[in-house]
Amino acid sequence: MTAYSRLTPEARGLGMTSQRARDRLIERLKADGIADRxxxxxxxxxxxxxxxEEALATRxxxxTALPIGQGQTISQPWVVARMTEALLEHGVPARVLEIGTGSGYQAAVLAALVENVYTVERIEELLRNARRRFRKLGIDNVRSRHDDGRLGWPDEAPFDAIVLTAAGAELEQALLAQLAPHGVLxxxxxxxxxxxxxxxxxxxxGARIREVLCPVSFVPLLGGTL
Known part of the structure; x- marks a missing residue:
């Protein structure tokens, strides 16, 4: 698991990207109900x-969610925190599958908390950028794949947890089939x-329980690759 203990000056940030700005974000998340330390x-x-993107770094x-190109977004920090909290609530999963790498931010958050993250992204350019960020931050417990996320990663199944960063009309049966009996999606x-x-x-x-946690707004879960 990655601790981000040796950050470069660029990663530490200045002004609107400084530690003070991050601390203010944490106070907002706590005020809005995020409790997992x-x-x-x-x-x-x-x-x-x-x-x-560098032009949006000050935000x-x-x-809030921000555009990352290709019609995609980096999710609102509260949503990333809530989804991660929901995965960890009943135990820390060892192997997590993420559908929709996007910027790589959600995978990076998970990488600091679980043993291994497997992430699938359908847009090759986004995946290349995410991989570059993982290397820059020394994150070495994320495996990534360019593929149709609706198919999951069957060769590495079953997973202790699965998280989706795009919304389908219903849950994909192919993904549910890759969830371990004790797993959380x-x-x-x-x-x-x-x-x-x-x-x-x-x-x-032994039956699976379906819980509705909160209303959200995500980009659609699409098939194929780009």
């Missing part, structure tokens, strides 16, 4: 400004304007 500590340390520690589900963050987790009788 492990998640808050990672968000506090991780230089989100390195995951956005990196606002609690967190995903936005539903059409634009009516999406809900859903968690699937095991129940006491």
């Amino acid at each position: 492990r998640v808050l500590d990672v968000v506090r340390q991780l230089p989100r400004h390195l995951f956005v 990196a520690y606002e609690d 967190v995903a936005p589900v539903g059409p634009a304007g009516r999406q809900q963050l859903v968690r699937i987790r095991p129940g006491a009788d």
